[in-house]
Amino acid sequence: MSDAIKNEAPNLRRHEDGFAWQGVQRLAYKQDGDAPFHDVSRQTLFSRPDLAGELRYFEVGPGGHTTLERHGHVHGVVIVRGRGRCLVGSDVSEIGPLDLVTIPGWTWHQFKAAPDEPLGFLCLVDATRDRPALPTPEELATLRASPEIAAFLDG
């Protein structure tokens, strides 16, 4: 009876092995010339009409990376799995479990997983938000003028 109740609780979604959850779909991003990224999946953990924010879980496979992009909306990121590096504005940082990363509006950002382990993170975002913009060739050249950022982008 106790087990039955636990399994039926409509407001509980249990974690399964490997950062998967009951009733949560894992969406693999498709490689796309307009939005270059590599080996990234997304799972939406909380998204409801009566909630102004959303919480998603992103996972980047070993050696993979998210899209280098920026947008008006803010991200609040909690690393929950593995290690990697991130670019936020002009800052390149190593990141690991439970580190917090804020992406302010209109700030270039990218996450890269370590070569030998995945990088998983929770991402808080407004439900109502604008679409990301990719860097123009000129913007990319400006970013690359920093040797540290160029090393990050190529690394």
Place this chain on the structure above:
Amino acid sequence: MSDAIKNEAPNLRRHEDGFAWQGVQRLAYKQDGDAPFHDVSRQTLFSRPDLAGELRYFEVGPGGHTTLERHGHVHGVVIVRGRGRCLVGSDVSEIGPLDLVTIPGWTWHQFKAAPDEPLGFLCLVDATRDRPALPTPEELATLRASPEIAAFLDG
């Protein structure tokens, strides 16, 4: 140089041992006759004027519990530390790492840590929200009419 850059990154707050973060204040709740809880701390991880949601980290000490309450706003909860049980509406569930719990509006809820370990969870909430209400004696009696809920409340 690399270390200096890492430490100075203004948008990075590193996790420290024991679910603490650089620059994040740990607020201990005070015991209060109007809002009965026991051994609960709160840390606000993300709260900004340009973000419609907030993300907080709550930790309940071994054997402790949050306030039994309800309110119009929704909670999205991700367990990140330890084990315990929760009441959501009429459902009592055991909870552990990375389980997801949704608290819909106006739903009675309470979290209890296991006797021998803390229970830590992230809580997504709207920045603009109403104040919690505590059960009246009549509402408490209605809840206690369920033997399972009575056992949870007394346990």
